[in-house]
Amino acid sequence: xxxxxxxxxxxxxxxxxxxxxxxxILNAIQQALAEMNLPPEEVLLFSGVGCFAKTPHFVRxxxxxxxxxxxxxxxxxxxxxxxxxxxxxxxxxxxxxxxxAGHFLNNGRxxxxxxxxxxxxGVYGLTKGQASPTLRRGVQTKxxxxxxxxxxxxxxxxxxxxxxxxxxxGYAYDGKGLRELIRKGVEHRGLALLDVLxxxxxxxxxxxxxxxxxxxxxxATGIKKQVxxxxxxLESTDYDPVVHxxxxxxxxxxxxxQAFQKAQEWGEKIPTGVFYxxxxxxxxxxxxxRIPALEEQAAAKIPIHDPKTGSPTVDISGALEALxxx
Amino acid sequence: MQKLDSFSWMIGGAQGSGxxxxxTTFARACAAAGxxxxxxxxxxxxxxGDHSYFQMRVSERPVQSHIDEVHLLATFDxxxxxxxxxxxxxxxxxxxxxxxxxTPGELGRDDCLLIPVPYSEIIQATARExxxxxxxxKLQIMKNVVSVAASLGLLxxxxxxxxxxxxxxxxxxxxxxxxxxxxxxxQSYKLTQKPDWQSKYPYRLKPVPVPSGERRLMINGTxxxxxxxxxxxxxxxxxxxxxxxxxxxxYLESHPEFGVxxxxxxxxxxAITMAIGAAVTGVRSSTSTSGPGFxxxxxxxxxxGMNEVPIVIFNYQRAGPATGLPTRHxxxxxxxxxxxxxGEFPRxxxxxxxxEEYFYDAIDAFNYAERYQTPVIVLCDKAxxxxxxxxxxxxxxxxxxxxxxxxxxxxxxxxxxSEGEYKRFKLTESGISPRSVPGQxxxxxxxxxxxxxxxxxxxxDPDNRNRMMIKRMHKLEVAARExxxxxxxxxxxxxxxxxxxVSWGSCKGAILDGVRILKQQGISxxxxxxxxxxxxxxxxxxxxxxxARRRINIEMNYxxxxxxxxxxxxxxxxxxxxxxxxxxxxxxxxxxxxxxxVLKSQESKVMLSHGA
Numbered sequence: 034x035x036x037x038x039x040x041x042x043x044x045x046x047x048x049x050x051x052x053x054x055x056x057x058i059l060n061a062i063q064q065a066l067a068e069m070n071l072p073p074e075e076v077l078l079f080s081g082v083g084c085f086a087k088t089p090h091f092v093r094x095x096x097x098x099x100x101x102x103x104x105x106x107x108x109x110x111x112x113x114x115x116x117x118x119x120x121x122x123x124x125x126x127x128x129x130x131x132x133x134a135g136h137f138l139n140n141g142r143x144x145x146x147x148x149x150x151x152x153x154x155g156v157y158g159l160t161k162g163q164a165s166p167t168l169r170r171g172v173q174t175k176x177x178x179x180x181x182x183x184x185x186x187x188x189x190x191x192x193x194x195x196x197x198x199x200x201x202x203g204y205a206y207d208g209k210g211l212r213e214l215i216r217k218g219v220e221h222r223g224l225a226l227l228d229v230l231x232x233x234x235x236x237x238x239x240x241x242x243x244x245x246x247x248x249x250x251x252x253a254t255g256i257k258k259q260v261x262x263x264x265x266x267l268e269s270t271d272y273d274p275v276v277h278x279x280x281x282x283x284x285x286x287x288x289x290x291q292a293f294q295k296a297q298e299w300g301e302k303i304p305t306g307v308f309y310x311x312x313x314x315x316x317x318x319x320x321x322x323r324i325p326a327l328e329e330q331a332a333a334k335i336p337i338h339d340p341k342t343g344s345p346t347v348d349i350s351g352a353l354e355a356l357x358x359x
Numbered sequence: 360m361q362k363l364d365s366f367s368w369m370i371g372g373a374q375g376s377g378x379x380x381x382x383t384t385f386a387r388a389c390a391a392a393g394x395x396x397x398x399x400x401x402x403x404x405x406x407x408g409d410h411s412y413f414q415m416r417v418s419e420r421p422v423q424s425h426i427d428e429v430h431l432l433a434t435f436d437x438x439x440x441x442x443x444x445x446x447x448x449x450x451x452x453x454x455x456x457x458x459x460x461x462t463p464g465e466l467g468r469d470d471c472l473l474i475p476v477p478y479s480e481i482i483q484a485t486a487r488e489x490x491x492x493x494x495x496x497k498l499q500i501m502k503n504v505v506s507v508a509a510s511l512g513l514l515x516x517x518x519x520x521x522x523x524x525x526x527x528x529x530x531x532x533x534x535x536x537x538x539x540x541x542x543x544x545x546q547s548y549k550l551t552q553k554p555d556w557q558s559k560y561p562y563r564l565k566p567v568p569v570p571s572g573e574r575r576l577m578i579n580g581t582x583x584x585x586x587x588x589x590x591x592x593x594x595x596x597x598x599x600x601x602x603x604x605x606x607x608x609x610y611l612e613s614h615p616e617f618g619v620x621x622x623x624x625x626x627x628x629x630a631i632t633m634a635i636g637a638a639v640t641g642v643r644s645s646t647s648t649s650g651p652g653f654x655x656x657x658x659x660x661x662x663x664g665m666n667e668v669p670i671v672i673f674n675y676q677r678a679g680p681a682t683g684l685p686t687r688h689x690x691x692x693x694x695x696x697x698x699x700x701x702g703e704f705p706r707x708x709x710x711x712x713x714x715e716e717y718f719y720d721a722i723d724a725f726n727y728a729e730r731y732q733t734p735v736i737v738l739c740d741k742a743x744x745x746x747x748x749x750x751x752x753x754x755x756x757x758x759x760x761x762x763x764x765x766x767x768x769x770x771x772x773x774x775x776x777s778e779g780e781y782k783r784f785k786l787t788e789s790g791i792s793p794r795s796v797p798g799q800x801x802x803x804x805x806x807x808x809x810x811x812x813x814x815x816x817x818x819x820d821p822d823n824r825n826r827m828m829i830k831r832m833h834k835l836e837v838a839a840r841e842x843x844x845x846x847x848x849x850x851x852x853x854x855x856x857x858x859x860x861v862s863w864g865s866c867k868g869a870i871l872d873g874v875r876i877l878k879q880q881g882i883s884x885x886x887x888x889x890x891x892x893x894x895x896x897x898x899x900x901x902x903x904x905x906x907a908r909r910r911i912n913i914e915m916n917y918x919x920x921x922x923x924x925x926x927x928x929x930x931x932x933x934x935x936x937x938x939x940x941x942x943x944x945x946x947x948x949x950x951x952x953x954x955x956x957v958l959k960s961q962e963s964k965v966m967l968s969h970g971a
Binding site: 043045072073074075077079082087089090093094095096097098099100103105106107108109110111112113114115117118135136138139320323324325326327331332333334335337338340342343344345347349350351352353356357358359 | 387390391393569573574575576577578582586589590591592594595597614615616617618619620622624625626628629630632633634635636637638639640641642643644658659662666722749752753755756758759760761762767796797798799800801802803804805806807808809815816817
C-alpha cells in the first residue's frame with residue numbers, strides 16, 4: 034500500500050515561529066518518506082538540539098532528539114548496530130558545524146550509509162539569535178550587538194575534504210527540489226550531506242526568503258515580484274556532480290575541484306542541488322569484511338542467549354585455552 | 360634453603376625493550392609449574408626509553424598483591440639497578456650486565472649476590488649458532504629471554520618449564536624463532552648453575568602439584584573485562600584511545616570471531632553517544648575509558664539516564680585530576696562517577712576488586728543495565744587493569760543473561776492488543792517500562808533529552824515532571840530490593856575482630872594478603888568490601904560497622920572518598936584512614952604497616968608512600 038505524507042505526521046503541537054523555514058523542510062521530509070514508501074517502523078530519525086531538532090517529534094517514525102551537536106555519533110551507533118534501519122540525522126548549523134564540528138568532520142572518514150541533513154539559517158534561534166558558524170563576517174542580524182566578527186565555515190567544502198560521498202545543498206522553500214534531494218541522499222549508498230538553506234524570520238533579518246528568492250515588492254501593485262533570484266539549480270546547468278568511475282583518480286580530482294569551486298559561489302548567485310557524488314565502500318561493508326557474524330545479521334540481531342534458560346550462547350573456551358597456564 | 364611464603368622477582372628496563380614479554384615468560388613458566396602468580400606492572404607515559412618494570416610475586420598459595428621486597432632483580436640497564444637495588448633483600452640477588460660496570464662493587468650492594476650476565480656474548484654466540492650474525496641488532500631483544508633463563512636457573516626451576524613456555528610463545532609464523540630462543544635461554548640457564556652462586560643464593564622455586572582437573576588462567580584486568588563483556592552479550596563497543604582502558608577494546612577488536620563491533624571514535628563524547636545510539640537498537644552496548652574520557656562522557660550518560668537506555672561504561676581509574684599520572688594508579692573518581700552529569704537520574708555503580716569480579720561484573724553490568732534500563736558504571740582501576748594473575752577457570756556455565764523487559768515481536772503485539780498504542784515510558788509500578796526497538800512494527804517511540812511524556816514527546820507540565828522523575832528514580836529502589844546482597848558487598852573474616860578494614864576495588868588483594876600477616880602478628884582484622892556503591896548496601900554496611908571495634912578505611916585517594924560515601928549513607932564515621940595517592944598500588948606490606956601505625960601510634964590518617 035502506498036504511503037502518504039499524512040502517514041508520517043504526528044499530532045504533536047508544533048511551536049516553531051510562523052514563517053519558519055523548518056516548516057518547509059518538515060513537509061519535504063514527510064513527503065519524501067512517503068514517496069520512497071519507507072515503512073515508518075524501519076525509519077529512525079536523529080536530531081541534535083535547536084529549533085529544528087524537534088523535527089523527529091513531528092514525524093511518525095522512530096525518533097531520537099539527542100544532545101547539542103551529538104546527533105551524528107548517536108545516529109552512527111544506531112546505523113552500525115542495525116544497518117537495515119533507514120537512519121536520517123538532522124543537525125543545525127550551530128549544532129552540526131559548531132559544537133558538533135568534530136563529529137561532522139570525522140564521520141566523513143567512515144562513509145556510514147546515512148543522510149545527514151543540516152538546517153542552516155545562520156543563527157542560533159533557540160537561544161535568541163546569536164551568530165552561527167555559517168553567518169558571514171560583517172553581517173549584523175537582528176540580535177547581534179555588533180556585526181559578526183568571525184568568518185563563515187563552508188560546510189560543503191569541509192564535507193568534500195572530509196570524505197563525504199554525496200554533498201548537496203537544498204533550499205527550504207523549494208519543496209519539490211528538496212524532496213528530490215532528500216530522496217537522492219537517502220538512496221545514495223554512503224554518507225550524504227544535505228545542507229538546507231532556510232530563513233529564520235525571527236532572527237536572521239538579512240538572509241530572508243525575499244533575499245534568497247530575489248523577491249521585491251512592486252510599489253504600484255503591492256505584489257511581490259521575483260527580480261533576481263539568488264538560489265538556482267545546478268541541474269538546470271551542465272554541471273555533472275557524479276564521479277562515474279570511482280577507480281579513476283583523475284576523474285575524482287576533477288570532480289572534487291569542480292565541487293570545491295562551486296561551493297565558493299555565494300552572493301548574487303547561490304547554487305543548490307548535488308555538488309558531488311561518488312560510490313565507495315561503506316563503513317558497514319568494511320565491518321562485514323572483518324567480523325564474520327555481521328555477514329549473517331546486524332549486531333543488534335545477533336542472538337546472545339537462550340531465552341528459556343538465560344545461558345549465554347557464545348563459546349569462549351578457545352580464548353580461555355589461550356590464557357591457560359595449567 | 361630458605362622457605363618463603365612468597366618470592367618476588369623484578370625485571371626492569373627501558374620502555375619498549377621487552378620488559379612485559381619477559382615478565383610474562385617468567386610468570387608463565389612458574390605458573391606452568393603449578394605456582395601462583397601476582398604481577399604488578401609500572402610504566403611511564405612514554406613510548407620508548409623511559410624506565411618501566413614488572414614485579415612478579417610467586418607463591419605456593421594463591422596471592423593477589425605485590426610485596427615491597429625483591430628477592431631477585433633482573434636488569435640489563437643501569438637505571439633499573441639504581442632505581443630498584445634498594446628494594447632487594449639482603450641475601451637476594453641482582454643480575455646485571457657486566458659491560459655497564461667495571462667492578463661489582465659499583466652496584467653498591469655487597470650484601471647481595473651480584474651476578475654478571477654476559478648478554479652480548481650469549482646473543483653473539485646464538486647468532487653464530489643460527490647463522491644470523493647480520494641480524495645482531497634485531498637479536499638484542501633476546502636479552503629478555505636470557506635474563507629470564509638466568510633467573511630461573513638460579514632459582515632451580517627445571518629448564519623444561521621455560522622451554523615449553525618459549526615454545527608455546529613462538530607459534531605460527533614465528534615458530535621458527537623458538538629453537539633460537541631456547542638455545543640462548545639454555546646458555547644463560549647453565550651459567551647460573553655455577554656452584555658458588557647456587558650455594559650462596561637461598562631461594563628456590565619448586566613445582567607444586569596441581570590437583571587433578573584443576574585449570575588455571577593467567578590473565579590481566581582488561582582481558583578479564585573483555586571476556587566478561589563477550590559472555591555478557593556485548594556486541595557493540597566504542598572507545599577513544601586512553602591508558603589504561605584501550606587494551607580492553609583492543610582485545611575485543613582482535614577477536615572478531617566473537618562478533619563484537621568495535622568502533623574507535625573521534626573522542627569520548629562520540630564514544631558514549633555512539634554506544635547509546637547502538638543500545639537504542641537493542642544491542643548490548645558499552646564503552647571503556649579512563650577518568651579524562653569519563654569526564655567527557657558525562658552529558659551523554661545523562662541522556663541515557665533520561666531516556667532509560669541500557670548502557671555500560673567501564674572507567675579504569677588512573678591518577679588525576681586532568682592528565683594526572685596517566686599510567687599510574689589511583690581511586691580518585693569514586694565520588695565523581697556517583698554524581699557525574701547535571702541533574703538527577705538513576706545509575707548503578709559496581710566496583711570490581713579482583714580479576715574474577717572483572718569478568719563476572721561485566722556480565723552483571725549488562726543484566727542490570729537492561730533490567731533497570733539505565734546507565735551502569737563499572738569502576739575499575741589501573742592496578743588491576745595491568746595486573747597479571749593466576750586465577751581459577753571462569754565458570755561460564757554459572758552465568759546467565761537477563762534482558763529485562765525487552766519486548767519480542769509477539770510480546771509487543773499482545774501488549775498493543777490489550778493496552779492500545781505503545782508508550783515507551785509507560786508509567787508502571789516498578790518504574791520500568793517494556794522496551795521496543797526500532798524496526799518493530801507498532802513499537803514506534805520518541806526519545807528526547809527534554810523531559811517527556813509517556814510517548815516520549817517533550818512535556819514541560821509540572822505534574823508530568825514529578826511523575827517522570829519518580830518513575831526513573833524509583834528504579835534504583837527496585838534495584839536495591841532485587842539485587843542480592845552478596846553481589847553488593849563482601850565480608851571476610853571473623854565478625855569479632857580487633858579491626859574492621861573497609862575498602863573497595865583493587866585494594867582487596869593487598870588487604871586479604873595483609874590480614875594473614877596481621878594475624879601472625881596477633882592482630883585480628885576482618886574486611887568489608889563495598890562492591891556496589893549505587894544502590895548503596897546501607898543496612899548491611901551499617902550493621903557491620905556499628906558492631907566493629909575499630910573502623911579503618913583503606914583507599915587509594917587523598918580524601919578517603921569511600922569513607923565519605925559511607926558516612927553519607929549510614930552516618931557512621933571511620934576511626935582512621937589509610938590512604939595512598941602517589942600513583943603506585945598498595946602492597947601487602949603497606950596494609951600491615953598502615954594498620955600497625957593506626958593501632959600503635961593512634962594515627963587517624965596514615966599516608967602511604969611506597970613504590971618506585
